[in-house]
Amino acid sequence: MSTRKPYVRPMAGWWLKNPVYVRYILRESTAVFVGIYAVILLVGLLRLSSGEAAWNNWLIAMQSPGAILFHVVAMGAAVYHSVTWFSVAPKVMPPLMFNGEKVPVAKIVAGQYIFAGIIYLVLLGLILWG
Amino acid sequence: MTSNDKIIEIEVLRYRPEQDEKPFLQSFKVPFTDDQSVLQGVQYIKDYLDGSLSFRWSCRMAICGSCGMMINGVPKLSCKTFLREYYPGKITLEALKHFPIEKDLIIDLSDFINKLESIKPYIIPAAPRTLEQGEYLQTPRQLDRIAQFSSCINCMLCYAACPQYGLKPDYLGPAAITLLHRYNEDNRDAAKAERMQLLNAHEGVWGCTLVGYCSDVCPKDVDPAAAINRNKLNSTMDYFLRFVAPRGGN
Amino acid sequence: MSKRSNEPIVWSLFGAGGVVVAHTMPVLIFVTGIAVPLGLVSADVLAYERLAGLADGWFGKLFLLVIISLPLWQSAHRIFLSLHDFGITGGETFFRVVFYGAALWGTLLPLFLLVGM
Numbered sequence: 001m002s003t004r005k006p007y008v009r010p011m012a013g014w015w016l017k018n019p020v021y022v023r024y025i026l027r028e029s030t031a032v033f034v035g036i037y038a039v040i041l042l043v044g045l046l047r048l049s050s051g052e053a054a055w056n057n058w059l060i061a062m063q064s065p066g067a068i069l070f071h072v073v074a075m076g077a078a079v080y081h082s083v084t085w086f087s088v089a090p091k092v093m094p095p096l097m098f099n100g101e102k103v104p105v106a107k108i109v110a111g112q113y114i115f116a117g118i119i120y121l122v123l124l125g126l127i128l129w130g
Numbered sequence: 131m132t133s134n135d136k137i138i139e140i141e142v143l144r145y146r147p148e149q150d151e152k153p154f155l156q157s158f159k160v161p162f163t164d165d166q167s168v169l170q171g172v173q174y175i176k177d178y179l180d181g182s183l184s185f186r187w188s189c190r191m192a193i194c195g196s197c198g199m200m201i202n203g204v205p206k207l208s209c210k211t212f213l214r215e216y217y218p219g220k221i222t223l224e225a226l227k228h229f230p231i232e233k234d235l236i237i238d239l240s241d242f243i244n245k246l247e248s249i250k251p252y253i254i255p256a257a258p259r260t261l262e263q264g265e266y267l268q269t270p271r272q273l274d275r276i277a278q279f280s281s282c283i284n285c286m287l288c289y290a291a292c293p294q295y296g297l298k299p300d301y302l303g304p305a306a307i308t309l310l311h312r313y314n315e316d317n318r319d320a321a322k323a324e325r326m327q328l329l330n331a332h333e334g335v336w337g338c339t340l341v342g343y344c345s346d347v348c349p350k351d352v353d354p355a356a357a358i359n360r361n362k363l364n365s366t367m368d369y370f371l372r373f374v375a376p377r378g379g380n
Numbered sequence: 381m382s383k384r385s386n387e388p389i390v391w392s393l394f395g396a397g398g399v400v401v402a403h404t405m406p407v408l409i410f411v412t413g414i415a416v417p418l419g420l421v422s423a424d425v426l427a428y429e430r431l432a433g434l435a436d437g438w439f440g441k442l443f444l445l446v447i448i449s450l451p452l453w454q455s456a457h458r459i460f461l462s463l464h465d466f467g468i469t470g471g472e473t474f475f476r477v478v479f480y481g482a483a484l485w486g487t488l489l490p491l492f493l494l495v496g497m
Binding site: 003004005006007008009011014015017018020021024028088090091092093094100102 | 145147148152153203204227228230231232238271274293296297339340341342343345346353355356359360362363
């Protein structure tokens with residue numbers, strides 16, 4: 001008769017047991033802020049479609065201390081999302097070839113930062129002065 | 131043991147299925163020199179302190195993939211990790227995470243072996259060549275597409291790093307998917323459509339959430355996370371393009 | 381034989397959303413949530429006429445739809461997968477309907493609003 005009795009360890013609280021897992025959960029948590037902000041924009045669009053008075057009420061609501069605090073935290077979350085997104089993108093995209101050589105991951109990540117920086121500036125320019 | 135040996139404390143998560151309900155930590159004081167690996171520390175325990183301690187090892191040079199264990203919570207090959215890196219702190223050893231413990235530092239790896247077998251990790255040519263026809267040829271550039279992914283030594287550190295495997299034991303997991311990718315990308319192989327069915331499944335690439343730790347712990351820089359996530363793209367193309375140009379899937 | 385997963389549908393939307401979030405959201409949050417409310421820039425930036433004008437053109441409509449809908453898919457997908465990470469393994473169908481349903485609603489509602497504007 002077999003005396004085997006394999007012991008299966010529990011997974012409870014796994015994500016606190018390694019800093020890599022904590023950063024992963026942090027990355028996934030940015031989705032909560034992304035979702036709430038998208039809903040705020042959606043509400044803004046609803047207000048916009050209802051006319052000027054409704055839109056101005058939305059703008060006033062955005063000035064409440066709670067809203068400002070949320071947006072400061074949400075901006076941090078959005079930046080963290082961007083950084084983590086760019087760092088894992090080379091794992092999802094097929095290897096980038098140049099002159100028959102694989103482009104190093106560090107160069108791809110740097111290229112994404114440059115591209116994103118240009119997009120940010122163009123977007124900011126269009127919003128502020130467009 | 132010479133008088134100028136340093137002494138390091140090694141804690142081992144013991145589990146003896148005949149006696150124990152659950153694992154417990156046992157501490158040992160191990161003399162060592164700077165050139166000694168964690169594996170040698172464990173061997174010292176077995177030889178001089180407690181002969182009942184069980185663990186797997188073979189080559190002592192990071193190629194057989196047998197001696198993986200959790201070293202202070204991080205999956206590592208114990209032959210490739212040195213005791214001096216932890217001194218004067220202590221070392222805590224545990225069997226590779228996410229696998230059932232068979233005894234002490236030995237895991238039950240049958241689940242991984244079954245998965246490895248399921249992906250058919252060998253070349254399945256479109257038309258087998260006869261001896262007279264000679265070998266299956268491959269250019270250096272064709273080899274380059276798969277070289278990194280073919281370096282896997284089946285040590286299972288990536289499974290111990292992957293919380294998704296711990297949470298969903300049905301998940302095919304990093305090494306099996308990486309080797310699947312390695313054969314799918316091989317110009318001499320013709321079984322891609324068949325293997326894609328495994329990737330396309332819920333238990334295939336879709337079990338991954340890109341924690342990415344598998345690639346960090348890999349002792350051979352295989353980058354399983356890249357193999358898996360590039361196949362999310364492949365699987366997605368296959369999903370949508372099968373209506374246009376059917377190839378594989380069901 | 382293993383059954384083909386329908387995950388590519390939501391994963392594609394998640395991926396597109398992630399790209400949109402990574403390239404626009406830090407700037408959008410800064411302008412709408414911090415700079416304008418605190419008066420760091422002129423309130424004219426978000427004046428009614430300007431935004432109504434944006435929602436009037438086809439490019440503006442597409443832009444507004446993209447920055448509202450795709451981030452919702454990205455968010456819904458991540459939160460849905462996180463449930464499992466935290467050990468919530470039951471009610472998968474229910475949670476799918478809740479999260480992806482919300483993202484679908486967050487796509488159809490702005491689409492309807494924008495077409496009518």
